[in-house]
Amino acid sequence: MEPVTFKGNREGVVVQLNSNLSFEELCTKVEAKIKSADSFLGNNTEVIINSGSVVFDDGQAQKLRGLFNSMGLGIKKFIPEVNQQGGEANDMFIPEVIEDDNYLLAQGSTLMVRKNLRSGQTIFHEGTVIILGDVNPGAEVIALGHILVLGNLRGIAHAGARGDTRAVVFASRLQPTQLRIADFITRAPDGEILVPSEPEIARIKNGMVVIEKYLQK
Amino acid sequence: MGEVIVITSGKGGVGKTTTTANIGTGLAALGNKVVLIDTDIGLRNLDVVMGLENRIVYDLVDVTQGHCRLKQALIKDKRFDGLFLLPAAQTKDKTAVSIEDMKKLCSELQEEFDYVLVDCPAGIEQGFKNAIAGAERAIIVTTPEVSAVRDADRIVGLLEANGLRGPQLIINRIRPDMVKRGDMMNIEDMLDILAIELLGVVPEDEYIVVSTNKGEPAVLDMDSRAGQAYRNISKRVTGEQVSLIDLEYEEGLVKKLKRLLGLKG
Numbered sequence: 001m002e003p004v005t006f007k008g009n010r011e012g013v014v015v016q017l018n019s020n021l022s023f024e025e026l027c028t029k030v031e032a033k034i035k036s037a038d039s040f041l042g043n044n045t046e047v048i049i050n051s052g053s054v055v056f057d058d059g060q061a062q063k064l065r066g067l068f069n070s071m072g073l074g075i076k077k078f079i080p081e082v083n084q085q086g087g088e089a090n091d092m093f094i095p096e097v098i099e100d101d102n103y104l105l106a107q108g109s110t111l112m113v114r115k116n117l118r119s120g121q122t123i124f125h126e127g128t129v130i131i132l133g134d135v136n137p138g139a140e141v142i143a144l145g146h147i148l149v150l151g152n153l154r155g156i157a158h159a160g161a162r163g164d165t166r167a168v169v170f171a172s173r174l175q176p177t178q179l180r181i182a183d184f185i186t187r188a189p190d191g192e193i194l195v196p197s198e199p200e201i202a203r204i205k206n207g208m209v210v211i212e213k214y215l216q217k
Numbered sequence: 218m219g220e221v222i223v224i225t226s227g228k229g230g231v232g233k234t235t236t237t238a239n240i241g242t243g244l245a246a247l248g249n250k251v252v253l254i255d256t257d258i259g260l261r262n263l264d265v266v267m268g269l270e271n272r273i274v275y276d277l278v279d280v281t282q283g284h285c286r287l288k289q290a291l292i293k294d295k296r297f298d299g300l301f302l303l304p305a306a307q308t309k310d311k312t313a314v315s316i317e318d319m320k321k322l323c324s325e326l327q328e329e330f331d332y333v334l335v336d337c338p339a340g341i342e343q344g345f346k347n348a349i350a351g352a353e354r355a356i357i358v359t360t361p362e363v364s365a366v367r368d369a370d371r372i373v374g375l376l377e378a379n380g381l382r383g384p385q386l387i388i389n390r391i392r393p394d395m396v397k398r399g400d401m402m403n404i405e406d407m408l409d410i411l412a413i414e415l416l417g418v419v420p421e422d423e424y425i426v427v428s429t430n431k432g433e434p435a436v437l438d439m440d441s442r443a444g445q446a447y448r449n450i451s452k453r454v455t456g457e458q459v460s461l462i463d464l465e466y467e468e469g470l471v472k473k474l475k476r477l478l479g480l481k482g
């Protein structure tokens with residue numbers, strides 16, 4: 001695997017980092033790679049850093065930001081999100097993923113979130129995500145597995161985010177701004193807002209996102 | 218010991234300063250000792266809305282940088298003995314105030330006043346972080362627009378992440394006629410998304426513009442509908458139960474709102 005690769009996706013340029021290298025090695029590779037890819041990235045581009053299974057801490061994230069800034073680039077976000085435990089005192093914002101006391105990790109890789117996800121809050125999880133609350137407009141849930149929302153889903157949901165077309169999205173009220181399963185995208189129809197009256201489930205059938213009532217009569 | 222309440226919104230121009238001036242004056246009229254802090258450094262205007270601009274000698278930055286004592290910078294209101302304003306700096310560097318400064322300032326003021334109201338700048342940058350730093354209670358102001366509600370929602374999340382739970386909502390600039398025609402977001406839609414407690418609803422009212430220009434908060438004008446709304450909100454801030462003013466639209470809505478506010482009848 002290449003130590004540093006660039007990929008474009010819908011959200012922008014993703015910088016994929018090989019998780020087997022040490023942080024220092026990665027920095028050197030990143031610098032070399034960006035210098036060689038100058039024209040391709042352009043100035044002031046904001047990239048997304050994907051470090052696979054490695055979670056950077058605050059300090060490392062800061063270093064990477066510095067490195068990118070020094071080359072005229074910015075970092076839009078980190079996947080997975082930066083671990084801010086032990087962050088500096090002046091950095092008062094807890095990351096917008098869920099705090100410890102707000103979730104419990106069920107068996108396997110299911111993440112239970114016991115709160116409403118509000119505008120600007122994002123969850124990324126390498127498994128199934130269950131939200132015991134609402135996902136508001138402007139909030140985003142990305143899961144490699146299924147997404148189950150026990151409240152209203154009005155934000156963005158991306159299930160099977162690494163290409164698993166078996167993933168489903170369930171919500172008591174399924175009215176997402178945008179819904180993605182694997183590489184398939186659907187969005188809310190423009191204009192008329194239809195409020196579903198019962199739980200619905202979205203899945204891929206015959207190469208299309210199909211939305212059905214959850215309770216079959 | 219008094220209570221520190223931040224008035225915030227995310228989106229600009231929705232009525233934070235108007236709300237701070239009116240609730241502050243309303244609380245003082247009820248006999249409380251109140252201090253208002255304008256944290257909108259560089260864009261101060263709480264002093265103008267309060268009609269106290271010509272009395273400013275020192276400001277927030279002078280206090281935090283030790284150029285004067287806190288007492289010296291507090292401007293006494295023209296109308297109420299128990300009401301004071303700590304104005305924002307107009308010209309100084311925004312970074313002149315730190316989160317620690319704000320915490321210290323708020324806890325000092327809390328010793329002496331019943332209510333410390335912090336007028337927050339728009340946005341979620343340093344000014345916002347400063348404004349919420351010393352607060353233990355938050356009032357979120359929104360208008361019936363999708364973008365304002367979206368920002369309010371973002372603010373609820375950020376407050377939560379900073380340990381400020383249970384914020385209360387003020388919906389400002391409601392136009393009953395437009396809501397009735399379905400041309401404006403209705404109150405229930407907003408509460409459905411935000412899922413926080415409603416503190417009050419303030420109608421669109423020309424008198425707000427008049428009062429802002431005169432430097433006399435509408436809450437003191439018995440003919441202003443917005444003023445009436447702010448009088449009720451001020452009482453609710455103190456914990457008193459006051460039913461909603463009849464917004465004269467949508468039969469049954471007032472009842473529903475009462476229920477949402479936890480009122481009987």
Ligand SMILES: Nc1ncnc2c1ncn2[C@@H]1O[C@H](COP(=O)(O)OP(=O)(O)OP(=O)(O)O)[C@@H](O)[C@H]1O
Nearest residue numbers: 229230231232233234235339390420421422425426
């Ligand atoms: N209920 C109302 N009816 C009519 N006009 C209003 C009402 N509330 C506020 N306004 C007007 O809206 C404008 C913005 O209000 P205000 O300055 O209080 O907002 P703000 O949230 O403090 O703005 P900023 O984000 O710039 O600090 C003012 O001109 C004010 O007079």
Ligand SMILES: [Mg+2]
Nearest residue numbers: 233234257338
């Ligand atoms: Mg203001």
